[in-house]
Amino acid sequence: xxxxxxxxxxxxxxxxxxxxxxxxxxxxxxxxxxxxxxxxxxxxxxxxxxxxxxxxxxxxxxxxxxxxxxxxxxxxxxxxxxxxxxxxxxxxxxxxxxxxxxxxxxxxxxxxxxxxxxxxxxxxxxxxxxxxxxxxxxxxxxxxxxxxxxxxxxxxxxxxxxxxxxxxxxxxxxxxxxxxxxxxxxxxxxxxxxxxxxxxxxxxxxxxxxxxxxxxxxxxxxxxxxxxxxxxxxxxxxxxxxxxxxxxxxxxxxxxxxxxxxxxxxxxxxxxxxxxxxxxxxxxxxxxxxxxxxxxxxxxxxxxxxxxxxxxxxxxxxxxxxxxxxxxxxxxxxxxxxxxxxxxxxxxxxxxxxxxxxxxxxxxxxxxxxxxxxx
Numbered sequence: 200x201x202x203x204x205x206x207x208x209x210x211x212x213x214x215x216x217x218x219x220x221x222x223x224x225x226x227x228x229x230x231x232x233x234x235x236x237x238x239x240x241x242x243x244x245x246x247x248x249x250x251x252x253x254x255x256x257x258x259x260x261x262x263x264x265x266x267x268x269x270x271x272x273x274x275x276x277x278x279x280x281x282x283x284x285x286x287x288x289x290x291x292x293x294x295x296x297x298x299x300x301x302x303x304x305x306x307x308x309x310x311x312x313x314x315x316x317x318x319x320x321x322x323x324x325x326x327x328x329x330x331x332x333x334x335x336x337x338x339x340x341x342x343x344x345x346x347x348x349x350x351x352x353x354x355x356x357x358x359x360x361x362x363x364x365x366x367x368x369x370x371x372x373x374x375x376x377x378x379x380x381x382x383x384x385x386x387x388x389x390x391x392x393x394x395x396x397x398x399x400x401x402x403x404x405x406x407x408x409x410x411x412x413x414x415x416x417x418x419x420x421x422x423x424x425x426x427x428x429x430x431x432x433x434x435x436x437x438x439x440x441x442x443x444x445x446x447x448x449x450x451x452x453x454x455x456x457x458x459x460x461x462x463x464x465x466x467x468x469x470x471x472x473x474x475x476x477x478x479x480x481x482x483x484x485x486x487x488x489x490x491x492x493x494x495x496x497x498x499x500x501x502x503x504x505x506x507x508x509x510x511x512x513x514x515x516x517x518x519x520x521x522x523x524x525x526x527x528x529x530x531x532x533x534x535x536x537x538x539x540x541x542x543x544x545x546x547x548x549x550x551x552x553x554x555x556x557x558x559x560x561x562x563x564x565x566x567x568x569x570x571x572x573x574x
Contacts, residue, residue, distance in 0.1 A: 201515070201561070202517075203516045203565060204554070204556070205516060205552060205557065205561075205565065206518055207495060208356075208381060208404070208493075208495075211403060211405065211554055212406065212556070213407070216454050217406060217407055217408070217451050220446055220447065220450045221408065221443055221446060221447045221450075224245065224446055227241065228242045228245045228446070229242070229442075231439055232245075232246050232439070233429075242442045245445070245446050246266070246440050247261070248446075249266075249448060250445075251449075252449035252450065252452045253400070253413050253448060253449055255452070256456065257389065257390050257415055258389035258392070259390050259415055259417075260418065262433070263415055263416055263418055264413050264415060264416075265414045265415075265432050265433075265435050265436050266413055266432060266436070266441075267436065268412065268441075269401050269411060269412040270378065270400065270401030270404070271304040271401075272412060272414075273399035273412050274302075274305050274308060274347075274376075274399050275425055276414055277345075277347070277376045277397045277414060277422070278309060278312065278347065278376070279311075279423070280422025280425060281293070281344050281374070281422060282295075282312050283423035285344040287423070290342060290344060291316065292342055293312075293318070293344040293345075294320070294340055294343045294344060295309055295318070295320070296320045296322060296346045297309060297320070297322070297346070297348065298321065298322050298323075298348055298359070298537075299321045299322065299537035300328055300330075300349070300357075300533075300534045301347070301349050302378060304378065305347055305378055318342060320338040322334050322335050322338050324537055327487060327488040328352055328355050328487055328537070328538045329360070330364075332363040332364045332367055333367075335367065335368070336371075339373060343371070343373050344373070344374075345373065345374055345376055346365075346368045346374075348377055349377060350377045350378065350381070350398075351381040351386075354498060354532060354534045354548075355486040355487030355488075355492070355496065355498040355535075355538070356381075356488075356495075356497075356498065356552075357487045357491060357492055358492060358493065359377075361377050361395060362392065365393060369394065374397065374420060375395045375396055376395065376396065377397075377399070378399045380399055380404050383405055383452075384404065384451065384458070385405070385458075385459070385461055385493055386459060386461075386493065386494065387460070390415055396416075396417040397414060397415060397417070400413040402444070405451050405452070406451050406454070406555070407447045407450070407452075408444050411445055411448045426438055458555060462494075464553050464554065465495070467553055467557055470562060471551060471553075471562050471565065471566070472485065478566070478570065479569075479573055481502075482501065482503070482573065483499050483502065484499065485499055485500075486498035486499065486535065486540065495553040496551075496553075497550070497551045498548060498550045498551075499548070499549055499551075500540070500544045500545060500547045500548050501547035501549060501573060502543075503543075504546075504573070505546050505547060506520035506546065506549045509547065509573070510549065512568070512572030516568065518551050518552075519549070520532075520548055520549060531545045531546060
């Protein structure tokens with residue numbers, strides 16, 4: 200039976216162009232980008248090119264890009280950097296506003312900061328997993344130093360009204376961060392359109408390598424570094440740049456543009472959704488917003504079954520019962536809990552996330568296997 204990969208929200212394969220570029224640099228870009236000789240200059244040029252490519256995808260200045268070890272580090276840098284800068288300004292209990300459906304890479308750093316005296320407000324979401332911008336605005340207070348709202352949810356694909364939230368926060372002089380790990384490379388992302396001041400990127404979510412990401416930091420906003428040491432990344436993130444992985448991220452950003460919007464993948468996702476709803480009417484339901492949703496993501500509840508059971512019955516179909524952070528668990532995910540999904544329904548949640556290499560034949564095979572799995 201063929202191996203079928205429908206877990207692109209967890210991680211994507213390397214785009215062939217990315218792999219080719221990285222392979223070519225294995226034996227050439229070995230110098231330290233901070234060294235002022237030919238080998239250092241060659242490596243520095245690679246990093247500069249990647250910085251420009253990443254900035255071009257986001258619509259920002261290359262100087263506003265900080266390379267990190269991934270999306271989690273970018274999120275931690277944003278949250279902790281704002282917290283410690285606020286403390287330096289004399290804000291005793293910096294306050295953060297976020298949502299109840301954020302990734303652990305947001306919620307766990309905030310829990311850590313609560314232990315240091317930070318205040319955190321989790322704004323609830325509706326049954327589609329979407330937050331009300333006015334509810335975010337009502338959560339703001341004089342001590343609020345940052346609003347952090349993910350752009351698209353990793354489990355159900357719901358896209359948040361980040362631009363509206365940013366406008367409301369900026370009216371109070373409060374900066375806005377968005378974790379865009381799931382949306383960069385899938386749908387158009389321009390930092391000025393979103394109105395955000397900080398934005399996190401993870402390379403392995405957009406056909407780049409694991410272990411590298413980026414943080415967009417708008418000019419004029421200063422963060423306390425997360426990693427202290429020498430003056431790498433313009434003094435914002437210490438540590439010799441990982442030239443090979445950074446090159447991979449840059450190339451992934453460069454090749455992403457023709458794929459934005461994912462029309463062919465959206466058509467396959469919609470076909471899969473409609474076929475499941477039609478074949479198993481009354482036995483399944485869809486999680487996430489019906490229209491404001493990532494074009495590749497389909498989260499469905501199989502009523503009366505555990506999602507992990509469905510995945511086992513599907514054989515060699517790589518999918519997830521939620522986010523990859525708790526794949527295989529039959530415990531209702533925090534995201535579905537926040538959406539108000541009934542436990543007996545949400546226990547059967549399965550997330551199919553399609554990608555550039557997904558074919559109609561693979562979707563037909565998944566539907567065939569589902570027929571036996573559900574019965």
